[in-house]
Amino acid sequence: MEFRTVVLSYPPDRESLERFLGERGLSLDPDIDYAVACYDGAEIVGAGALSGYVLKDIAVAVEAEGAGVASAIVSHLLAEEGRRGLSHLFVFTRPAAEATFVSLGFTVVARVPQRVVLLENREEGIEQYIAALGSERTTVPGISGSIVVNCNPFTLGHRYLIETAARECEVVHVFVVDEERSLFPADVRFRLVQEGVAGLGNVEVHHGDKYIISAATFPSYFLKEPSEVVATHALLDLTIFGGRIAPALGITRRFVGEEPYCEVTGTYNQIMQQLLPDFGIEVTVIPRLERENAAISASTVRNAIRDDNLDLVRSLVPPSTYEFLISEEAMPIVRRIKTVNSRH
Amino acid sequence: MKIERTGMAGSLESSDVLVTIDPNVGRGVEVVLKSIAESRFGKQIRLLIEETLSELEVVEARVQVEDRSALDCTIKARLVTAIHRAAKMSHPDWEHLS
Amino acid sequence: MKTLRRTMLYVPGNRAAMVKDAHIYRPDTLMFDLEDGVPYPEKDSARMLVYYALRTIEYGDVETAVRINGLDTPYGRDDIEAIVRAKPDLIRIPKTDSADSVREVEQIIEEVERKIGLAVGTIKLFAAIETPLGVMNAPEIARASARLVGIALGAEDLVTNLGTTRSEDGIELLYARSRILFAARAAGIHAIDTVYSDVCNDEGFIAETRLIKQLGFDGKSVVQPHQIDMAHKIFTPTVEEVRNAERTLTALHAAEERGSGVIALDGKMIDKPMVTRARRILELALASGVEANKELL
Numbered sequence: 001m002e003f004r005t006v007v008l009s010y011p012p013d014r015e016s017l018e019r020f021l022g023e024r025g026l027s028l029d030p031d032i033d034y035a036v037a038c039y040d041g042a043e044i045v046g047a048g049a050l051s052g053y054v055l056k057d058i059a060v061a062v063e064a065e066g067a068g069v070a071s072a073i074v075s076h077l078l079a080e081e082g083r084r085g086l087s088h089l090f091v092f093t094r095p096a097a098e099a100t101f102v103s104l105g106f107t108v109v110a111r112v113p114q115r116v117v118l119l120e121n122r123e124e125g126i127e128q129y130i131a132a133l134g135s136e137r138t139t140v141p142g143i144s145g146s147i148v149v150n151c152n153p154f155t156l157g158h159r160y161l162i163e164t165a166a167r168e169c170e171v172v173h174v175f176v177v178d179e180e181r182s183l184f185p186a187d188v189r190f191r192l193v194q195e196g197v198a199g200l201g202n203v204e205v206h207h208g209d210k211y212i213i214s215a216a217t218f219p220s221y222f223l224k225e226p227s228e229v230v231a232t233h234a235l236l237d238l239t240i241f242g243g244r245i246a247p248a249l250g251i252t253r254r255f256v257g258e259e260p261y262c263e264v265t266g267t268y269n270q271i272m273q274q275l276l277p278d279f280g281i282e283v284t285v286i287p288r289l290e291r292e293n294a295a296i297s298a299s300t301v302r303n304a305i306r307d308d309n310l311d312l313v314r315s316l317v318p319p320s321t322y323e324f325l326i327s328e329e330a331m332p333i334v335r336r337i338k339t340v341n342s343r344h
Numbered sequence: 345m346k347i348e349r350t351g352m353a354g355s356l357e358s359s360d361v362l363v364t365i366d367p368n369v370g371r372g373v374e375v376v377l378k379s380i381a382e383s384r385f386g387k388q389i390r391l392l393i394e395e396t397l398s399e400l401e402v403v404e405a406r407v408q409v410e411d412r413s414a415l416d417c418t419i420k421a422r423l424v425t426a427i428h429r430a431a432k433m434s435h436p437d438w439e440h441l442s
Numbered sequence: 443m444k445t446l447r448r449t450m451l452y453v454p455g456n457r458a459a460m461v462k463d464a465h466i467y468r469p470d471t472l473m474f475d476l477e478d479g480v481p482y483p484e485k486d487s488a489r490m491l492v493y494y495a496l497r498t499i500e501y502g503d504v505e506t507a508v509r510i511n512g513l514d515t516p517y518g519r520d521d522i523e524a525i526v527r528a529k530p531d532l533i534r535i536p537k538t539d540s541a542d543s544v545r546e547v548e549q550i551i552e553e554v555e556r557k558i559g560l561a562v563g564t565i566k567l568f569a570a571i572e573t574p575l576g577v578m579n580a581p582e583i584a585r586a587s588a589r590l591v592g593i594a595l596g597a598e599d600l601v602t603n604l605g606t607t608r609s610e611d612g613i614e615l616l617y618a619r620s621r622i623l624f625a626a627r628a629a630g631i632h633a634i635d636t637v638y639s640d641v642c643n644d645e646g647f648i649a650e651t652r653l654i655k656q657l658g659f660d661g662k663s664v665v666q667p668h669q670i671d672m673a674h675k676i677f678t679p680t681v682e683e684v685r686n687a688e689r690t691l692t693a694l695h696a697a698e699e700r701g702s703g704v705i706a707l708d709g710k711m712i713d714k715p716m717v718t719r720a721r722r723i724l725e726l727a728l729a730s731g732v733e734a735n736k737e738l739l
Contacts, residue, residue, distance in 0.1 A: 068357060068358065071355075071356040071357050071358070071412075072355070072357060074356055075355030075356045075357055075360075075362070078352065078355070078356070078362060079352065079355065079483070079484070081352070082350065082351070082352025082353070082364070082429075083352075083483055085349050085350045086350065087350040087352065087364045087365075087366050087408075104356050104410075105356065105362070105378050105410040121364075121408075122376075122408070123376065123378070353487050354458070354487070355458070357457070357458065357459060358459055359458045359459035359462060359463075360458035360459065361458075414458060415458075415462055415498070415499070416498070417462075417494040417495055417497070417498035417499065418458045418461075418462065418491065418494070418495075420494050421487075421490040421491040421493065421494040421495070422458075422487070422490075422491070424490055424494075425486055425487045425490045425491075428486070429486070434486070435520065436490075436524075438523055438524060438527055439557075
């Protein structure tokens with residue numbers, strides 16, 4: 001048995017891996033940045049891959065089961081993560097593999113029956129995240145609402161959404177996506193949200209960490225994927241939100257802006273409206289704030305930045321965001337926006 | 345030794361341990377041990393971990409140990425390696441390693 | 443000193459299960475590998491594992507050896523620094539091209555022995571010859587150090603260097619094997635053959651081991667435990683060989699008791715090579731479980 005790195009950019013390597021996975025009903029996720037295959041002679045008998053801190057696409061041939069191939073593959077992937085300095089890791093896999101990963105020391109975070117199970121390598125990972133959210137606030141009388149945002153960057157559209165929610169709730173919990181897959185770095189996005197809601201007294205801003213719209217819970221957000229996969233990811237993310245996070249904070253409402261542009265977000269919102277009521281959470285869709293008959297969105301702002309149209313930018317974002325955009329700190333980001341052609 | 349970054353060593357294979365060490369600023373030493381042999385050897389393993397951390401003067405760290413029925417010498421070896429990797433020390437002080 | 447090295451079993455230095463258990467397969471020598479059997483990112487981890495294993499685990503009467511990385515790599519020096527402190531019986535030098543390579547390693551080993559208060563010369567050496575230059579320098583390499591107890595052929599890279607591939611009958615290795623063997627015998631040390639890496643081909647392994655035994659090699663490097671028994675069987679002397687050896691040694695002892703200077707048997711002198719050979723056969727017999735008279739050794 002021999003382990004070889006799969007050189008993803010070398011077609012014969014990649015195709016062998018895709019074939020092996022395909023035979024087992026799996027496909028190679030487009031966001032994979034590292035993969036390893038276990039060979040018995042010329043045959044692949046096991047394989048596994050990584051995307052950031054998430055282990056996925058792990059499969060072992062039936063003939064090789066029980067031969068320690070699974071633990072060897074996972075060990076390889078964990079060692080690679082260790083070299084990258086990542087220690088809080090997740091596994092995204094099929095329900096049938098849950099027992100294997102539990103025996104390798106992983107703990108289940110959430111399950112979508114018949115579709116997927118998400119595990120992490122810390123026994124109290126999600127518990128610690130939830131505890132850090134400060135659940136003393138569950139005793140707030142009245143309605144606790146929630147919004148999940150990326151804010152790339154924070155716009156008047158976001159502000160409008162949050163204000164609307166804040167009017168209807170005792171407190172609104174705003175969760176900011178933490179994944180570094182957007183043109184604006186996560187810490188900047190978070191800060192702009194905090195600054196943007198500063199005047200509102202009943203808004204709490206939280207990090208989404210790895211448990212809300214993350215590479216672990218909803219990778220589709222960052223990729224173009226077939227809708228079947230998007231649906232599975234959405235179910236997972238919302239199961240975690242509805243089943244673990246919302247109850248800890250006493251959340252019974254979730255607000256979301258209408259999504260006219262993005263298909264992935266559109267699908268997610270649809271599923272959210274179907275699923276969250278099962279957790280006792282009412283979903284409210286708020287029409288987007290418009291300016292000149294166009295919904296204000298972060299991508300509109302980024303396009304305006306790209307076009308150096310500062311007047312347009314100023315009309316779309318609150319002063320706190322605008323001040324940042326013209327500051328020196330924002331220069332590398334502005335440069336990146338102008339050169340990169342990215343959805344995010 | 346100061347823990348500067350994540351350090352990992354070992355594997356999940358049978359008879360091995362997977363040790364993950366993370367910085368733990370302001371929180372001292374935290375040890376999370378997962379072992380099938382917890383009831384029989386848990387105490388012994390924890391003692392070994394504590395002794396090793398103390399020997400290498402590690403006062404702040406989050407240490408996660410995934411034990412797959414490893415011998416003490418294996419646990420020690422993987423722990424010492426992970427600590428050095430986390431402390432970015434490529435040359436151990438052999439004179440003072442017991 | 444160890445006299446039998448019929449098998450030297452490679453143990454990848456980073457595999458915890460193998461490092462702790464491999465001696466149960468009873469090779470004559472266990473070779474913990476820090477070199478080609480360990481991926482680059484794990485060199486430090488393997489070194490530490492082997493270090494602690496050697497200091498803790500009781501390997502019994504199985505000889506322990508460690509194959510270090512070459513001094514031309516970033517790892518070699520650290521390997522020596524660590525491993526000498528773990529006190530294996532042998533350190534094996536990879537890709538030895540010249541006598542100087544041996545001396546350079548020896549110098550560092552001596553430094554560390556002094557540092558830790560170990561008698562200089564305690565750790566013995568083995569040199570692996572894996573290049574055409576090394577083969578040509580075999581006689582000098584074999585005499586390069588008092589610590590050197592054997593030289594071994596490493597054929598995998600050598601064959602590529604020669605511009606050919608390994609064949610079933612191994613004709614391409616004939617010169618390398620012969621030269622290494624002759625160099626070893628001239629220097630009075632052991633000669634060990636290369637690994638047979640097709641672990642599913644037992645017939646091929648047996649054929650090759652028979653060949654190298656016939657050439658005069660003392661033993662073979664093995665990578666799988668099941669190859670150990672096969673090799674040991676091949677190195678087992680026949681009953682006739684054992685009887686002849688016993689006869690020779692009996693004649694020798696009788697002559698010594700009588701105080702005779704020159705010892706003759708069947709009209710020929712019993713010279714030193716004959717005696718060495720007879721003793722070796724007896725040792726092989728005893729190790730293989732063949733009946734032999736231990737008193738004669």
